[in-house]
Amino acid sequence: xxxxxxxxxxxxxxxxxxxxxxxxxxxTESQPQRGKVTSRIQRTEDERDRFELGMAVPQGYFDWxxxxxxxxxxxxxxPLEQSLAAEISGTAKDYLGEGALSVYYFFRPIQSYKxxxxxxxxxxxxxxxxxxVQIADVEGFNDSAFHTQAYLKAHLYGGFxxxxxxxxxxxxxxxxxxxxxxxxxxxxxxILLR
Amino acid sequence: xxxxxxFFPGSDPTSWDACDKFGTPGDQIQICASxxxxxxxxxxxxxxxxxxxxxxxxxIGVFDAHAKLVKYLLNDDEPAxxxxxxxxxPVIWDFTDSEGHHVSAGDYRVYFQTGDFQSTSDVVIE
Numbered sequence: 001x002x003x004x005x006x007x008x009x010x011x012x013x014x015x016x017x018x019x020x021x022x023x024x025x026x027x028t029e030s031q032p033q034r035g036k037v038t039s040r041i042q043r044t045e046d047e048r049d050r051f052e053l054g055m056a057v058p059q060g061y062f063d064w065x066x067x068x069x070x071x072x073x074x075x076x077x078x079p080l081e082q083s084l085a086a087e088i089s090g091t092a093k094d095y096l097g098e099g100a101l102s103v104y105y106f107f108r109p110i111q112s113y114k115x116x117x118x119x120x121x122x123x124x125x126x127x128x129x130x131x132x133v134q135i136a137d138v139e140g141f142n143d144s145a146f147h148t149q150a151y152l153k154a155h156l157y158g159g160f161x162x163x164x165x166x167x168x169x170x171x172x173x174x175x176x177x178x179x180x181x182x183x184x185x186x187x188x189x190x191i192l193l194r
Numbered sequence: 195x196x197x198x199x200x201f202f203p204g205s206d207p208t209s210w211d212a213c214d215k216f217g218t219p220g221d222q223i224q225i226c227a228s229x230x231x232x233x234x235x236x237x238x239x240x241x242x243x244x245x246x247x248x249x250x251x252x253x254i255g256v257f258d259a260h261a262k263l264v265k266y267l268l269n270d271d272e273p274a275x276x277x278x279x280x281x282x283x284p285v286i287w288d289f290t291d292s293e294g295h296h297v298s299a300g301d302y303r304v305y306f307q308t309g310d311f312q313s314t315s316d317v318v319i320e
Contacts, residue, residue, distance in 0.1 A: 060196035095262065096198055134199050136261030140253055140269070141305045141312065145201035145261045153195075177195075185195065 048073045052087075052171065054190025059182035062091040062098065067190065080107040083124075095137045104128040104155065118163045122173055125156040154178045167194055198260035202303040203316040210242070210304075210315040217311065221247050224280075225306060227315055232286065240287040240317055242267070243280040244306065249273045252308045254285055256317075259301040265292045272308075289319060 052069040069087035076082075085104040091097070108124035129152050136145040159173025169192045177185045210227035217223050225244045232241060242254065254268040268285050275281055287304070291297055302317045 058196040061198050062196050065196070091196075096260075098196065100195070130195065132195060132199075134201075136198075136201055138257060138261060138305060139263045140255055140266065141307050143305070143312065145204070147199040147201050147204070149199060151195060180195070181197075 050192050050194035052190040052192045054171070054188050056089070056186045056188035058091075058186040059184065061096070062093050065089050065091045065186065065188075067188065069190070076110065079110055081110050082107055095139055097135045097137075098132060099135075100130055100132045102128055102130045106157075120161045120163075122157060122159045122161050122171065125154070128153050128155050128177075153180065161192070168192070169194075198262070200259045200301070201261040202257065202259050202301055207316045208303075208314045210313070216313060217247075223247065223308070223311060223313075225313060225315075226280070227304070229317075232284070235286070235288070237288070240289070240304070242285040242287070242304070242306070244285075245275045245278075245280050246272050246308070247274060250308045253305070254307075255305045256287055257303050257305065258297070259303075261303075263292075264297060264302065265290065267304075287317075 050071050052067070052071065054067045054069075056065040056067055057063070058065050067087055067089045069085055071083050071085040074082045074084050083106045085106060087102045087104070088100070089102070090099045104126055105128075106124040106126040108122075112123050113120035129150070131148065131150050134147045136147075138145060154177070156176040157173045158176075159171065161169055161171045163169040170189070171192050172187075172189045174187045175185055176183050210225045213224060213226035215222045215224045223244060223246070225242065227240060227242045229238050229240050231238045244252075246252070250272060252268055252270065252272045253266065255266045256264040258264050265287070267287055272281065289297055297319065299319050302319065304315045304317060306313045306315075
């Protein structure tokens, strides 16, 4: 009885080994070095796009700025996460109105936060191109004056993000812009949706 | 960014220096302007002369380069002028704002409007 049981176990082990050998032919690819990390965490498709609806307090003539932005995460390899963002903004005060279209390319240190954190510090920098249109109502006359200008600036953002859920969060940040008369040129709070 | 831009004179500077006539014959408005010292004025002023073929409301206003209103020089009903004659006295701008303060050097635009007619002239203060 004991010899028969041993034979069954031996046959099962041999069968399993043979099946394993058949299912996994010898690979011709180079094997990863022992201890080297070959996988990386990437954003899911849902996490790559996000929208930001916010308000900002800018330096200068205007008291407030309404903003709507779209951001696409482009690349996560290396020490800097990269993203492309487009933002439209608008404001008005007294006789003057302003609208702007901005496009940014941001670099954010990947070590500055971890995916599991709900409250994340935000530090990112990059160039921004802006097309700004101002419209002035010529008071008392049936006329409006227009002025359009394009700028290329460098920006540094600092603040934090708070994620209520995977889809909803809040971002609060300040911006330094160069060249600019007032380098700390705006503070913004925005709801982010993704 | 986020500061008022310079709207005037822009790419289309205008001037009343040449005493241009506007409108159709028989219904023409002529506007002339120049800087000079008028009798009774302590300093040179910007003097605007115009005729009115028909009575109507006239508004003349000065705006700074950022299109912000500096001062209304005239905002009143005006009678028709006699043929070939300008309104008397001319409308003057003494280079002050609505509070009586002298304006700073820079570009300014003067608007003239009566009925559907509108014209502008740029003034540079150095």
